[in-house]
Amino acid sequence: MKSCSTPLMPSKGILRSIIPMATDNYLFEIAVEGGDLSRCQPGQFVELWIPGVGEAPISVCSARVGSTIELCVRRVGRVTNALFQMQEGDWVGLRGPYGNGFPLEEYRGKDLCMIAGGLGVAPIRSLCQYVLSHREDFGKLILVYGMRHSIDLLFRQECMILLRRRDIDVFIGAEEVEGPQLPPISAQLGRVTDMLRMAAVTPDHQIAVCGPPVMYKYVVDELFKKDVPSSNIWLSLERHMKCGVGKCGHCYVGGRFTCKDGPVFRLSDLRFLPEVIESEEVSVE
Ligand SMILES: Cc1cc2nc3c(=O)[nH]c(=O)nc-3n(C[C@H](O)[C@H](O)[C@H](O)COP(=O)(O)OP(=O)(O)OC[C@H]3O[C@@H](n4cnc5c(N)ncnc54)[C@H](O)[C@@H]3O)c2cc1C
Ligand code: FES
Incomplete structure (x- = not known):
């Protein structure tokens, strides 16, 4: 895995904290290793990759994205179910940010x-x-x-x-x-x-x-x-x-x-x- 994300190559992210917000809705704080998601704008999204499972687009959830990014995820299917099985310290892939965002x-x-x-x-x-x-x-x-x-x-x-x-x-x-x-x-x-x-x-x-x-x-x-x-x-x-x-x-x-x-x-x-x-x-x- 590359240390910095290119358009299709994910960066490595470590789950730093997992906070339940409501039934089947968790907030994931992810420390991004080597990637640069600091240019994320409100309304853009990232592709979240769970190794061996797949990818899903998830909105950037906080305005300030530095070495960590926050994603609020609802458990609905394959990728999100796999994410909800993970623990703090586990790693995922992230690529992006993508899309135009709010003007x-x-x-x-x-x-x-x-x-x-x-x-x-x-x-x-x-x-x-x-x-x-x-x-x-x-x-x-x-x-x-x-x-x-x-x-x-x-x-x-x-x-x-x-x-x-x-x-x-x-x-x-x-x-x-x-x-x-x-x-x-x-x-x-x-x-x-x-x-x-x-x-x-x-x-x-x-x-x-x-x-x-x-x-x-x-x-x-x-x-x-x-x-x-x-x-x-x-x-x-x-x-x-x-x-x-x-x-x-x-x-x-x-x-x-x-x-x-x-x-x-x-x-x-x-x-x-x-x-x-x-x-x-x-x-x-
Ligand atoms: C720009 C953008 C931003 C998004 N932001 C967020 C976000 O911030 N947080 C968030 O939680 N989600 C977000 N989503 C939605 C998220 O990407 C989807 O819910 C995604 O499908 C989850 O992936 P999954 O593999 O867990 O679910 P999937 O396995 O893809 O399932 C998703 C839904 O589709 C149904 N489904 C799956 N396969 C089939 C099938 N063959 N036939 C019929 N129905 C099927 C499932 O029952 C489920 O309800 C965003 C989507 C977009 C496009
Ligand atoms: S998701 Fe592939 S063209 Fe938009």
Whole structure:
């Protein structure tokens, strides 16, 4: 294995810490040996390789990537199951960063609303950390984070801290609140769209969205009700990927490689891709 990642050659990463966040959702801090992932931008992803098992694209989850990188992973299939069997000190492969990431230059100087559904909070966390660490470069900030069940809340402590800040409006809620783990901040019952309705989003806001595809139609409809133009709305899309670098064609849809041209797309550029937001009814400008 090379000491520094080339486009298709992984760097070696040692699992430094493994933190359970919710059922089947763990945060992995990985020390990268010899690689240089320091140029990771919020919204980009890496290909995580488990030797003998395979690879999966995973979003960069923190704004600052130095000698370590944080990945928030949900256990769903072969690669992620294998990762969840591993222990601190075990090694994995990482290549990247890949993809375009959120358009930080476009956002700079403007009001920004970040919207996360479920595990979509992973890349949104990295964006949120970035804008808060460059707070003076941005206008009004809004964070909307929704999940199905309150017990699925990720980054609980960080959410508590965010809720206490005065320089960002934070809306966190769950469709169902249940169980002894009920966090006080999830007393808010409702969907992402219910919270979005309460948020003071204006047509001038830039919008960053990441969540399950089925959420996008409803979020976009709500944003249109607030007269936000589709040119201000940026969606992070998820497709099946293999190579991550525009070579294998697995993620090719509507003339675009999601891995290379995305995964973040401006909604006004998606008019030929209605299927990617799982709606034929969403009319983009
Ligand atoms: C840009 C991007 C960023 C991502 N970021 C993250 C992240 O930060 N964290 C995270 O946890 N995930 C993330 N994902 C999703 C992750 O890459 C996928 O869940 C990936 O498939 C996991 O790999 P796996 O081998 O564990 O699962 P797989 O074995 O590929 O299974 C994934 C899902 O597909 C189903 N499936 C698998 N094979 C079949 C089949 N033959 N027929 C029908 N269904 C099948 C499985 O049941 C499972 O639900 C991201 C994806 C993209 C594209
Ligand atoms: S994943 Fe291979 S072309 Fe995009």
